[in-house]
Amino acid sequence: MAHLPRRTHSILLILSFQICFSTIFAVFGSVFFQEEFSEELLLKPLPDRKVLAHFHFETTAPPLSTSHGRHHHLFPKAIAQLVQKFHVKEMELSFTQGRWNYDRWGGFDPISSSNAKPPGVELWAVFDVPKDQVDASWKNLTHTLSGLFCASINFLESSTTYSAHEWGFHPSSGGLRYGTLPREAVCTENLTPWLKLLPCRDKAGLSALLDRPSIYRGFYHSQRLHLTSSESHSSGVESGIVLEQALTVVLQPNSHKTSKTFLSETKLQPSWSLSSIFGRKVTGRCVLAKSSNVYLQLERGLVTELENLQKDNAITGPDHIGSGGLKDNPGFELSVRPDKEFKEANILHRKSSSVLYEYSIERYSAFEPFDLGLTWKFPVVWLCPRAPLHSSRFLMGSGNQRGTIAISFISTDLEEGFLGANIGEDSCKLQANIFQVVPWYIKVYYHTLRVFVDGKPQAIANVVEKMHVSPSEDKVSPGVMELVLKFPCAVKSAALTLEFDKGFLHIDEYPPDANQGFDIPSAVIIFPNFQTSMQYLEDNSSNKSPMLLKFQEKSPVLSYTEILLVPLTTPDFSMPYNVITITCTVFALYFGSLLNVLRRRVGEEERILKNRASKKAGRLPQLLSRLSAKLKGKEWEPPKSPSTSSSFISSKLILKVLIVAGVAVFWQYYSE
């Protein structure tokens, strides 16, 4: 009997616990359902023996109205607060080191046009506030982000560094601000806070691969944070906040196993594995992630080459025919068999399409780590898809007074398919939009815009379809130029030139290393008629991965030009005092001598003679007597008898000196 109540008690206790837990789980379950996190990694061999690794983390939070107040389970609170406080509609922040090589790493795919960023920091944000408050919101946002990411983003606060433009960069109405810091050094102190926004940080899952030394050893490194919020959207579907974090790295695998030489002149691509390029293996997924996948992408050109290779082999050995795609192709070997294989949907009629292998890393653990390796068996050479025009920007002229900015376009050897849609017509036009921000100390003369097509000067109206310029204002705002250019499709090369004068700054405005020069931020070149979208077939499952969804989005081909380094003349930084004193002396000289000339009287020669005659009297008493005469308002008369007057003056003087001394002593004595 004594045991029974105790048992029932314990049962009750367990029951109550169970109820309690189940309710908690129910609550959290619903939150789980709404806040989602997914992690993905895309690996891609590049034509120039490098490997691209593209990490893509996406966190979504439900709209504030349907979630539980301000509590967030997965979504980083700092970002959510930032969105709420500053009414950010859309924002993108990128930290980049190195320059994306559009020729070799691709210029016509989603990764290059949305993840290739200019060196340094680039930030743009769209605010959902009245127009007069946008600047204030921007200032606050820059300060917040600067604290959040340990970067000097707060330099974007001053109105000389950011621009509000009309249509050149991003289609938005009014509330957009765009700023770049080309010289910002990006390093691990920026990556760590970025990783902190992930639910698993870099402790588990794919982010554990991010070994700092191996990342910063790479040729290109860009960490990006893209934020879309429909929190304050009054109309349309509310999707909450979507935080998309992407890290794109281009790494060079160690090619120590290239002893094997082939008859052909091309060298074998270096083989690589996750552990060789990152120095780490994936030891399991982040348990909070909805999906964690690794993809391996083979480009169109590579697939074509491999298919050709396979055909050649098929002639010699017919065994391989129809053995299932490229999985066991003669070109390379994968260390892990992929779980799925997607083929790109061919919208345009091209010979082949790129291939994507998917690996789900849910079944890997610390005991059985995931280490994808790719071993090349045969040398393959391919080209990556490139933008219709290769754009570059450079400076012309010498000296520190003036110069010319030139933007040049060179046609890439486009496949027929790119322009196939409209190449038949004579009026075929290739549209390119240019968006360029120039700091105020580069004083651009917009009337000197010249356009050259295929080396010949053209009338501006023939090429420039639309132009919007907001000229720079000294120490207030940068100059913004937005251009819509239409070239004939057969264009081989085109160039734009703009003359400018170099400004002269106040010594305080020069950075500490003034002689290094000043950076002009990258210009953005957009080809709005060319959309990058990659749709992968065989993906019938309803829950597509966020990264592939992102790839599907139609976005125009976009590329950034080089950053220009403009040396400006410097004044002598060590001489402010000398300059001030010398200039003031000269002006004093002018004032004094002119006044002296003006005040000279007619009879002064005689007076000077008289003075000379009475010089024996001494200078000081004479001056004093003259002063006293002036004070009394009487005509001064030279002393008649020097001896008597001098004694008289001197006694008076002694008296005065004594009085002054007495006052001084008195003052000294009583002030203590």
Added chain:
Amino acid sequence: MEAKEQSKQKESCYWNWLIGSVALRLILIYFSNNLNLASRPEISTPLTSLRRLAEGYWLKQSSMSSYAGSMYHGSPLLLSLLGPLTAKRIEGQPDHILCSLVFVIADVASAMFIRATGRNLQIAYSQSLKFLDLVKLSEKSDILPSGDIAALVYLWNPFTIFACVGLSTSPVENLAIILSLYGACRRIAPLAAFGWVMATHLSLYPVILIIPMILLLGYGPDTPPRKLFLQRKYFEVGDTPSNDRCQQEEPVDQPELPYVFSRRPVIHFLFWTSLWLVYVLVLCGVSVKHYGGLWELFKRTYGFMLTVQDLSPNMGVLWYFFAEVFDFFRNFFLIVFHGNILFMILPLAIRLKHRPFFLAFVYIVISSMLKSYPSVGDSALYLGLLGLFVNELADMKFSFFLFCGYIGVSLLSPVMHNLWIWRGTGNANFYFATAMAYACLQIILVVESVSAMLNHDRKLRKLSATKVLDGKT
């Protein structure tokens, strides 16, 4: 007869020289692309650069305010006058050739007005000498034709030529100033008022010329001190009519006695000034109506001049000063430097009120020395006007030194600029040193010319006093 022949010869000589200077200008304009004068900091300042004017015109054409950005800071009227000419290009000819032709015409017109003014001044000078009975002085040292000299100095001064060929708008500004002085000298009130209003509108600093102009209109051209005339008059009236010659001449000279302040031309002048002022303001207001109105215009033009915002190097000293001075003191020094122009107005006006034209000259020198963006065009103007006082300033000290100094500075300054900006081997301080030397030269010029003029007056007084004494005895 012979004198007439001689004067005719002189006349033709003058015209030859004038045509020669125009030809030189045209040749230089034709090869101006090789000279690259338009980008010299000594010639085109942010205010006078024609390139900036073209940019302003382009902005205006693309339906933006021509003052958007910090490119153009000149007058809207000049923009609508010269703007269309900058946009027009003739195939095979250098850029902006039409504007250059306008500047050549402006230069020639300035020279003609200087010449006319000079003649006027010379007549007044010899008349007053005659009245003081000091004709001997003039006969002894042969009165030079100062008008011709000044006009030719103006035309052949390398500074003027470079300012004209180098596509800066200073010839037009100079023309406005000369026009106002000419009008005041001839007592043509509407012309004087127009010139003064335009000059002020174009470059603000000529605003201080209103004092000499009122004096000019009131008292007429330069004369020796008034006291001498009074003395003379007193002597003549009080003395016995023994001196026949004087009495005969008296009625001729009497109406042109310069010591009476005639109010009528001054009132005319003020009336016309207000008329022109309203007219110019209305025109400006119409042209900037959609872009912030007149206040914005004043802020962009006069504000830009007064708060030295552009720190690009020029011939003056203020750019480097304000590039180096601590921001905390900036406003103080702005006030001090601009005050320096104003401080001297009153003392000079008191001391030189009998010589209003010379007073105007001194004001022009001072303002072109202390202005925020000086250029060689300003120097060209005062050096040309200096020629008008060739008789009075014959005894000026340091004139050879000044001549050499001007040559030295104008040779050294481009060299230092080249070393600093283009080669990168020099330093800003070297260029600034030449600017400093140039400022010192101008200071010496002002001080010495004022002192020489005062000495000249002193000499006249002495001579007339001795004359009076001689007459008495």
